[in-house]
Amino acid sequence: MKIVITGGAGFIGSSLARTLMKHCEISQIRVIDNLSTGRKENIAGLDVHFFEGDIQDAALLKQAFHGADAVVHLAALPSVPRSVQDPLASHHANATGTLQVLEAARRAGNLHVIAASSSSVYGANPRLPKREDLSAAPMSPYAVTKLATEAYLSAYHYSFHLPVLPFRFFNVYGPGQRADHPYAAVIPKWISAMLEGRPLTLHGDGTQTRDFTYVDTVCRVLADALLRRVVEPRPVNLAFSTRTSLLDLIPQIEAATGVRAHLERTADRVGDVFHSQADSTRLRALFPTITPTPLEEGISATADWLRTEQRMHSPA
Known part of the structure; x- marks a missing residue:
């Protein structure tokens, strides 16, 4: 093919x-x-x-x-x-x-x-x-x-x-996803910030949920x-019908990075959906053999990749 x-x-x-x-x-x-x-x-x-x-x-x-x-x-x-x-x-x-x-x-x-x-x-x-x-x-x-x-x-x-x-x-999300541009997704953006000792920018109150x-x-x-x-x-x-709030995401990133998070709160973003969770019935019927990677495992792999990227691009 x-x-x-x-x-x-x-x-x-x-x-x-x-x-x-x-x-x-x-x-x-x-x-x-x-x-x-x-x-x-x-x-x-x-x-x-x-x-x-x-x-x-x-x-x-x-x-x-x-x-x-x-x-x-x-x-x-x-x-x-x-x-x-x-x-x-x-x-x-x-x-x-x-x-x-x-x-x-x-x-x-x-x-x-x-x-x-x-x-x-x-x-x-x-x-x-x-x-x-x-x-x-x-x-x-x-x-x-x-x-x-x-x-x-x-x-x-x-x-x-x-x-x-x-x-x-x-x-x-996952390894290969850039964190160094204004429209970066939340997981690489937050992992990168924590590895560099910067605060996490949290839009809204953090109770909004996503199906990562x-x-x-x-x-x-x-x-x-x-x-x-x-x-x-x-x-x-x-997606596989998971539902994780941004506040619940923080301790998982802390565990993967070994760094304590500090928050910088700001207003909600225009156009953002507040809650997101997929019904995966149609997906599982079409692709019954696919097993999703757990969030904890995915965040750990993403943190490892971003840590390596930072070492490679940091000044000698």
Whole structure:
């Protein structure tokens, strides 16, 4: 199988490339990335064919998709706060970009398309756990773009018989996730701060909850979906119905780092969902053999990686 990963130089994309390299059924991995959020060093040493460019470049997609069997579409401008600051940029990258990917996949012979959506589409809907058939209530432009991603996949499935599978990602974390940019996710950001002796920035009162999912678990699901050619036009939650508050997260990070946390409290962030917990029924029916990595184990591995990164990049 020849697989294309859009956004393949990013955190999840490069992790997926490493996972796919372990499977003999995968003969070639192609990575498309414009390096706006991804980094070339993430795929350094990996046996991949790299196409540097944007997913809105139809000619580039045609070249990269030629002769491929499937596409894992991860390229996006991530982050709720980023989308609030620049809604148009998020729309072009995430909604229009997805449409370009689907068109290229259709023209390349109806490739199997697996795409990343987000739990943010549930937004203001208060029901827990979040079941895929709940009404979407986006609270940010980013969430709207991800809802559009799902809708386009479904439309192309029914209009053009494109084999698709939209996943709703929930707070993916793990080794390889950067902590050194303004939109960093909470786990690497807090681990990095504690290792450097800085206070943790806590937005709101800390009782907001998340369904954290370790990146290796996500990649194992994606690899299984590719190898078994799983097709499902309805969105599928990619999380396992855990629920951890930010306050409960702190002692786990303290245990992994051996450092006592100091908090710096600030206001809630605009567009943030307060509670998040996936209903994993549909996921477990489609992927019954996948066992998630426990949060404690994932945080420990993430702390080890960030500790090593800090040593490597610290002045001699």
